[in-house]
Amino acid sequence: MTTFLGMPAPRGVGHLRGDESFPAAAKKALGNDQLRRNLNHATTTIRGKSGRVIAELPDWEQLRLAGSAIKADTMARLPELIEELESRVTAAGGVVHWAADANEANTIVTDLVRATGSPRVIKIKSMATQEIGLNEALEEAGIQPVETDLAELIVQLGKDQPSHILVPAIHRNRTEIRDIFLREMPGVDPALTDDPPVLAAAARRYLRETFLSTSVAVSGANFGIAETGTLAVVESEGNGRMCLTLPDTLITVMGIEKVLPTWRDLEVFLQLLPRSSTGERMNPYTSMWTGVVPGDGPQNFHLVLLDNGRTKVLADEVGRQALHCIRCSACLNVCPVYERTGGHAYGSVYPGPIGAILSPQLTGVEDNASLPYASSLCGACFDACPVRIDIPAILVHLRNQAPHPRSERVAMAAAAYTMDHPRLYEAAQHAAKLSRYAGKRLPPPLSGWTASRDLPEPPAETFRDWWEDR
Amino acid sequence: MSSRDVVLGRIRSALSGPSSVDVPRDYRPASGAVGSLELLVERLVDYKAVVHRSSAVAETVAGIVSGTLVVPPGIDRSWLPTAPLVDGDLPADRIAAADGVVTAAAVAIAETGTIVLDGSPDQGRRIISLLPDLHICVLRPAQIVEGVPDAVARLVPGRPLTWISGPSATSDIELNRVEGVHGPRNLHVIILEEQWS
Numbered sequence: 001m002t003t004f005l006g007m008p009a010p011r012g013v014g015h016l017r018g019d020e021s022f023p024a025a026a027k028k029a030l031g032n033d034q035l036r037r038n039l040n041h042a043t044t045t046i047r048g049k050s051g052r053v054i055a056e057l058p059d060w061e062q063l064r065l066a067g068s069a070i071k072a073d074t075m076a077r078l079p080e081l082i083e084e085l086e087s088r089v090t091a092a093g094g095v096v097h098w099a100a101d102a103n104e105a106n107t108i109v110t111d112l113v114r115a116t117g118s119p120r121v122i123k124i125k126s127m128a129t130q131e132i133g134l135n136e137a138l139e140e141a142g143i144q145p146v147e148t149d150l151a152e153l154i155v156q157l158g159k160d161q162p163s164h165i166l167v168p169a170i171h172r173n174r175t176e177i178r179d180i181f182l183r184e185m186p187g188v189d190p191a192l193t194d195d196p197p198v199l200a201a202a203a204r205r206y207l208r209e210t211f212l213s214t215s216v217a218v219s220g221a222n223f224g225i226a227e228t229g230t231l232a233v234v235e236s237e238g239n240g241r242m243c244l245t246l247p248d249t250l251i252t253v254m255g256i257e258k259v260l261p262t263w264r265d266l267e268v269f270l271q272l273l274p275r276s277s278t279g280e281r282m283n284p285y286t287s288m289w290t291g292v293v294p295g296d297g298p299q300n301f302h303l304v305l306l307d308n309g310r311t312k313v314l315a316d317e318v319g320r321q322a323l324h325c326i327r328c329s330a331c332l333n334v335c336p337v338y339e340r341t342g343g344h345a346y347g348s349v350y351p352g353p354i355g356a357i358l359s360p361q362l363t364g365v366e367d368n369a370s371l372p373y374a375s376s377l378c379g380a381c382f383d384a385c386p387v388r389i390d391i392p393a394i395l396v397h398l399r400n401q402a403p404h405p406r407s408e409r410v411a412m413a414a415a416a417y418t419m420d421h422p423r424l425y426e427a428a429q430h431a432a433k434l435s436r437y438a439g440k441r442l443p444p445p446l447s448g449w450t451a452s453r454d455l456p457e458p459p460a461e462t463f464r465d466w467w468e469d470r
Numbered sequence: 471m472s473s474r475d476v477v478l479g480r481i482r483s484a485l486s487g488p489s490s491v492d493v494p495r496d497y498r499p500a501s502g503a504v505g506s507l508e509l510l511v512e513r514l515v516d517y518k519a520v521v522h523r524s525s526a527v528a529e530t531v532a533g534i535v536s537g538t539l540v541v542p543p544g545i546d547r548s549w550l551p552t553a554p555l556v557d558g559d560l561p562a563d564r565i566a567a568a569d570g571v572v573t574a575a576a577v578a579i580a581e582t583g584t585i586v587l588d589g590s591p592d593q594g595r596r597i598i599s600l601l602p603d604l605h606i607c608v609l610r611p612a613q614i615v616e617g618v619p620d621a622v623a624r625l626v627p628g629r630p631l632t633w634i635s636g637p638s639a640t641s642d643i644e645l646n647r648v649e650g651v652h653g654p655r656n657l658h659v660i661i662l663e664e665q666w667s
Contacts, residue, residue, distance in 0.1 A: 238653025
């Protein structure tokens with residue numbers, strides 16, 4: 001029997017691979033003082049808010065344990081659950097499509113929009129559609145995608161890339177946002193200030209007409225309930241409600257891992273998600289719909305089930321936990337690496353600790369080989385994760401799969417040989433003692449290692465010498 | 471082979487290990503008890519909803535807004551101070567032009583300050599509680615539950631559900647909560663007081 005290794009997300013489409021390695025991109029980001037101030041302010045704020053509302057619940061740890069087990073159970077029973085979801089959605093008047101990868105998903109959505117004749121779609125912020133590069137595919141087909149989430153709008157108007165799962169414009173402060181609006185938002189009041197309520201009101205005015213005049217919406221989904229065929233979208237601003245309520249046609253793109261077995265499971269995730277993501281007891285709006293409701297909301301509903309590398313992640317018994325992620329972004333907000341580099345350095349729509357384990361698995365480790373190293377393994381991400389994904393363990397697991405630099409491989413091979421030969425090992429230890437006088441830098445080709453690390457101080461006496469003399 | 475077969479085939483090939491996992495549900499379960507009115511009020515106010523406790527709903531509504539009020543067809547007419555605009559199949563622009571909307575609710579969650587609408591005749595189509603800038607929601611004390619598990623247990627999954635926790639807001643600017651984006655910027659909750667006779 002051969003082991004199933006799965007199909008990675010294809011190259012050349014979507015946003016899972018960066019143009020450069022994490023260290024190279026991070027170096028540039030670290031030179032941007034404004035970025036670091038913005039990130040520090042935002043992550044400090046959210047950590048405080050989230051900590052306070054989590055402390056209000058006496059059963060937070062029990063909820064985490066339940067959430068983790070529900071996700072593990074979901075993965076174990078994924079074929080039956082996803083088929084159950086399909087049959088429930090279909091019975092409720094929806095149409096279910098299957099997309100093996102990003103290209104296929106983009107084609108399905110583009111064809112569905114084309115069939116409606118609409119030149120434009122309104123979009124709710126969705127990680128899945130960013131992952132597959134849907135906006136680019138729609139634009140190529142002459143269809144205008146309008147991002148309606150405030151942060152996504154800031155990113156789209158600023159011709160920028162998202163840098164955070166929850167708050168894609170986290171790298172921008174209020175003054176930068178005002179400047180982008182003044183420059184790019186048609187019809188904006190030239191006297192616009194950088195007061196956040198004023199900026200929010202500007203977005204409301206700008207998008208109102210678009211909401212009322214666009215007949216197709218595209219969304220993601222936070223949860224899809226197998227038992228009932230119900231889909232749920234969790235949001236804040238009401239742009240989601242607009243997209244899910246006003247158009248004639250709704251197209252939802254959902255990763256296959258977003259399915260939940262039962263309606264009751266929502267009682268766990270609707271407590272875990274808002275408190276870990278925006279640090280609220282509950283987010284302002286959650287919409288749930290089951291197929292088509294005659295006379296209320298979109299009368300045509302399409303659900304696109306997306307693989308795009310997810311079955312490849314599922315095939316790795318250690319790494320598959322990454323599919324438990326509910327996209328809360330708590331791990332980003334507590335990560336000392338993310339706080340300094342920001343999201344762009346990760347090169348994928350999934351930044352931060354979860355991105356460091358999810359992106360390489362979706363693409364194949366060889367395409368994101370530096371990401372498993374984008375961590376100090378401090379473990380804060382595991383503590384913050386509402387579904388207890390053991391991110392540090394998966395990072396180490398992926399490091400073992402990542403191709404290592406040649407100098408490191410040579411050094412490790414030499415070390416292994418030396419340790420297998422006691423005489424050589426003894427000689428090496430005595431040589432190491434001499435390095436006490438040679439400073440803390442190794443000569444090339446090993447200087448890369450010591451450029452960012454101090455060489456450990458060799459002891460004055462080796463263990464073997466001490467044993468002999470005892 | 472269809473993409474459906476491809477994806478399902480990949481999932482089956484990828485799976486190894488146990489065929490199901492037991493879920494420990496040691497968190498606070500649904501209790502069936504009525505939730506705390508005081509806690510609900512505190513949590514609603516914390517997220518910038520305006521709370522009224524009233525046994526004369528029409529008077530309270532009149533004190534909040536004058537002008538055109540959209541209502542769902544099954545609303546209790548005694549709650550309304552003036553003749554309303556009753557929704558059946560109203561076009562979006564007429565709903566958007568109204569000064570407010572009055573609905574009932576299905577459930578309210580004390581612990582999170584959340585009200586849930588389920589599309590019943592006294593709550594109406596989702597569009598009517600979305601487009602006007604003012605939403606007035608009338609709540610009966612018996613509809614209050616303590617926590618999220620009770621609300622999930624009470625709600626009917628097949629219905630179109632809207633969970634509302636305060637007015638429209640965003641955390642997108644520097645991760646601070648700012649009220650007022652696309653949904654109603656003003657949320658008033660009227661909690662019906664018992665009528666003593």
